[in-house]
Amino acid sequence: MSWRDPSAVRRAAAIRTKEWAQVWRDPSTFGLVVLMPLILMVLFGNAVSLDVRGxxxxxxxxxxxxxxxxxxxxxxxxxxxxxxxxxxxxxxxxxxxxxxxxxxxxxxxxxxxxxxxxxxxxxxxxxxxxxxxxxxxxxxxxxxxxxDWVEARAREAGQGGGPVLSIVPRYSYNPGLESRYMLVPGAIGIVMAMIGSLLTALIMAREYERGTMEGLLSTPVSIPALVLSKLAPYYVLGLASTGICVLVAVYGYGLPFRGSIFALFLIASAFLAAVLGQGLLISAATKNQFVSTQFALLSGFLPSLLLSGFLFEIDSMPRAIQWLTYIVPARYLIPPLQSVFLVGDVWSLFVPNILILCGFGAFFFLRVTRAIKRRIA
CATH class of the missing domain: 3.40.1710.10 (abc type-2 transporter like domain)
Known part of the structure; x- marks a missing residue:
């Protein structure tokens, strides 16, 4: 099927319309896209802190x-x-x-x-x-x-053996060394990883459980067009969820936003391509909604939380674990997100990470299409 064929475009649009109808009929989608980001941002922004005070x-x-x-x-x-x-x-x-x-x-x-x-x-x-x-x-x-107390008493007493050399620190981009400036952008990445994989982890499994997958496969729509048509609504929902998180970060926690919306859009789109494809592959492989949800949490949330550099420095991890972080998509999202909030548009950092995330997305897309073809056979 060619995208230049008007009938092919209409068929793909019909599948997208069907998917949007399912989204609007499912109240859990609203909770996943709107309520869960708000809850997680409140938890990460307030409960998770590296500042030891009091x-x-x-x-x-x-x-x-x-x-x-x-x-x-x-x-x-x-x-x-x-x-x-x-x-x-x-x-x-x-x-x-x-x-x-x-x-x-x-x-x-x-x-x-x-x-x-x-x-x-x-x-x-x-x-x-x-x-x-x-x-x-x-x-x-x-x-x-x-x-500090001893030095202050010595100055008050007029003591001291001459000038004392000291470090005068200047902390760029985060003058107060507030941990939320690092954690909140990272939390957005964790929320995107979890919600993105969960959104699509149920798509194919739901079709298989309801017995409607055979009907979709029998339509004159190619497998790649079918996959893209089913992904499109969830890509829009993923961007909406990201936008909610960004608004909470800026207006709820007072984080600066020194980059551009365009850079944020590219970064978010590349990452969503990876995690949505990951969730869809899990869904197509398991054909069970409960199992796919558990796999999505295990493969999306936990590695993103532990192996992305969000909480723990990658350089301080054992060498074997450091190599493992290279296959975690969130590793390539957290630094660009922190940069777009605190530093600005650093394209020398953005471009390589965006390309790697697009590579993840292409890999998962190919694996999904092949998995569905094997099911047909």
Whole structure:
């Protein structure tokens, strides 16, 4: 069948109309396209955060001097800590056990004297080692707070051995180092991966279960035209879902949008081609709606969440896992999405990733057409 044939175009349009009619009759599609992105964006934007602030820290002052009280007061006004003072270490240790405290700082007896003569008395920090990330952040923030406090006291006392070299950081594109600037664009990619694969994971399986697939295959429409006609409505729905996520990111979470709508459209279209094709292949291979849904979640959501660089740096993964990330389409979506929000249009980054995503889409499209042909045979 040729697309130049008017009758072929009409037949393909009839299949698209049929698919749109099924979409409008199915209320779950509305929930999948509109409600699920909103729910997931709220969860990812608020519940997932890499910013450790207000960490519950117990503190024991065993020195009871002006210096130790000044240190406690300084930590109390530090945004990274929520202090809870205790008279003794034994009185605070149950809080570390039951999780109400993440760490306990102990200012030892002789702390003030140790500041003017050697050897100094160090502040001890006891942390909850079961929470590795929190313990690491707590140690780093407390070390930095102590250093700043000591330097401030030295300046007030007019002490110092000459100019001190220090780093003056400038954080491009995210001056406040807010984790939501990284997580929210990545969350859009995760939502697109899950919804895109779920939208099409049910298409062919539903036709097989209802017994209408044979009727579709008997129509004078080529397999590629049939596949494209069934994909078209879900491509539009996928773009609509992406648009909802972008609006929530910009107006709900205050993220900047420094790129262009055209670049976002190209990136989203290339990724949707990959994940919609993936879902359709699962649907055509399983012929069962329940099984295809489970496969779509396992192959779309989990790899996108864990292996795309959204939460975990790919470079820090084992070498074998790093190679595995190359077959995860979301790996090629997250960096362009973050760039189009925070940096702008960086076509040297966009073009290679868009081409790779288009390659994924072409691969899945060919596999779907061959899978359906085998079913005919």
């Amino acid at each position: 960490t519950r820290l117990g503190i024991v002052d065993q020195d009871h001097t002006a210096a130790s009280r000044a240190l406690v007061d300084s930590l109390r006004h530090n945004r990274y800590f929520a202090l809870r003072e205790g008279p003794s270490l034994a009185g605070l240790e149950p809080g570390l056990t039951n999780g109400t405290l993440r760490g306990i700082a102990v200012i030892p007896d002789g702390f003030e004297q140790g500041m003017v003569r050697q050897p100094p008395r160090d502040v001890q920090l006891i942390t909850d080692g079961s929470q590795v990330n929190t313990a690491t952040f707590l140690t780093g923030h407390l070390r930095g707070a102590l250093r």
